[in-house]
Amino acid sequence: MKNDPIRRLLEAELKEVEAKYRKVFNNANDMIGLNLMGENGLPGKFIDINKIGIERLGYSYDEFLDMTPADIIAPDKRSEIAGNAIELSKKGHATFEIIHQTKSGKRIPVEVNNHLFELDGKKIALAISRDITERKKAEKALKKSNENLELKVKERTSELEEVIIELKNSNEELEQFAHVASHDLREPLRMITSFLQLLEKRYKDQLDDDAYEFIEFAVDGAKRLDNMINDLLEYSQVKSMVREFVQVDTEKVLDDTLLNLKVPIDENNAIITHDPLPKIIGDNEMLMQLFQNLISNSIKYRSDNKSLKVHISAREEENQYCFSVKDNGIGISSDHLECIFTIFQRLHTNEEYKGTGIGLAIAQKIVHQFGGQIWAESEKGEGSIFYFTIPNR
Structure with missing residues (x-):
């Protein structure tokens, strides 16, 4: 009899623990089920199920006690039970996704966390099943969105490829036109110049000063047009010529x-001075033409008030070399720096400085052929610095 108070105390404590367990068990947001593991390694009948499991699947508590996990899994997913059970037996735990089916036939995607433990010598499987319906909807929506995006990207890429092909064909046609037109136009120009000079020579005693001046203007205009055509031909050939890049000693090229x-x-x-210059991967002739155009530009636009000084240098950057050609010439107004590389763009009249305004456009085209960029920094009366980059291949 003296043990009765102890027994009552233990029973009271056990009831309190069980009440706490039941409270946590039934108030969990996820379905929790306990199953006896069968001798075949598969989970057997339920020995307990929480409140959310009963509400979610629509079976009563007593019905659950006469069911196995196979009874609540969608028929088309039951073939996955054996594989999941094998993983659970090997590791003692397993996480997988599967489809539960309610009493009314509704399908619910769930993520199941399974754990094995022993109780009174029996293997028990604890399964916590989380409803992932919203996650699956989000994944489906994201997948559809990605598919639509991929389709749009594919369509846009296809459109861009067509535009690129059209531009390439257009450029090739323009370059071919420039090449053909340059040759065809120069011949009549030479004829015009020759006949004007012949006219001047044969009838020099019959011409007055005005006639000589008119002939001189005509000859000068024909020569200037011939120079422009020649430069246009040179410009069109920069890209059309197929070149194989090799190692080039830029100091020797200079x-x-x-x-x-x-x-x-x-x-x-x-x-003309220069710092030590690097060896790069490029084209000898194109690089020589590039240096020649930039240095010639410095010579042309020299200052009358001081002797011309030009300095060439290069520095190695992360993935490229950056070259600079610095002079102390007349400089360029900051308002005009954006347009100096435009073909036939001139900032001075032909009477001030002879030329066609194509030298810097050719320089830019050469640099772009190398895969680099070209730009200038300058102030009026303070000289100019032309920079260009060449990738370090």
């Missing part, structure tokens, strides 16, 4: 360029 420009350099007492 030396060869200065040799080509020796006459104008000497005539203008220009001082």
Whole structure:
């Protein structure tokens, strides 16, 4: 009899623990079920189920106690039970997605977290099933959105490819036209110039000063047009010529360029200096033409008040080399820096400075052929610095 108070105390504590367990068990947001594991390794009948499981699937508590997990899984998903049970037996835990089916036949996608434990020598499976209906809807919507986006990207890419092909064909046609037109136009120009000069020579005693001046203007205009056509031909050939890039010593290219420009350099007492220049992957002729156009530009737009100085340098950056050609010439107004690389764009009259306004456009086209960029920094009367980059291949 003296043990009765202890027994009553233990029973009271056990009831309190069970009440707490039942409260947590039934107030969980996820379905919780306990199943005896069968000798075949598959979960057997339910030995307990919480309130949310009963409400979600529509079976009574007593009905659950006469059912197995196979009875609440959608028929087309029951073939997955064995594989999930094998993983649970091996690891002692398993997480997987499956479809539950309610008493009324409604399908509910769930994520199941299974754990094995022993109780009184029996293996028990604890299954916590979370309703992932909203997640699946979101995943489906996201998948559809991605598919639509991929379709739009594919359509847009196809459209862009067509535009690129059209532009490529258009550019090729324009380059071919420029090449053909340049050759065809130069011949009649030469004829005009020749006949004007022949007219001047044969009838010089019969012409007055005005006639000589008119002939001179006509010849000068024909020569200028011939120079423009020649430069246009050169411009069209920059991209049309197929070139194979090789290692190029830019310092040697610059030396060869200065040799080509020796006459104008000497005539203008220009001082050309340079820092050590790198070896790059490029094209020797194109790089020489690039240097020649930029240095010639500095010589042309030299200042009358000081001797011309031009300095060439290069620095290695992350994925490229950045070259600079700096001079102390007349400079360029900041308002005009954006347009100086436009073909036939001139900032001065032909009487001030001879030329066709195509040299810098050719320089830009060459740099773009290399895959680089070109720009200028300048102030009126303070000289100019032309920068261009060449990728470090």
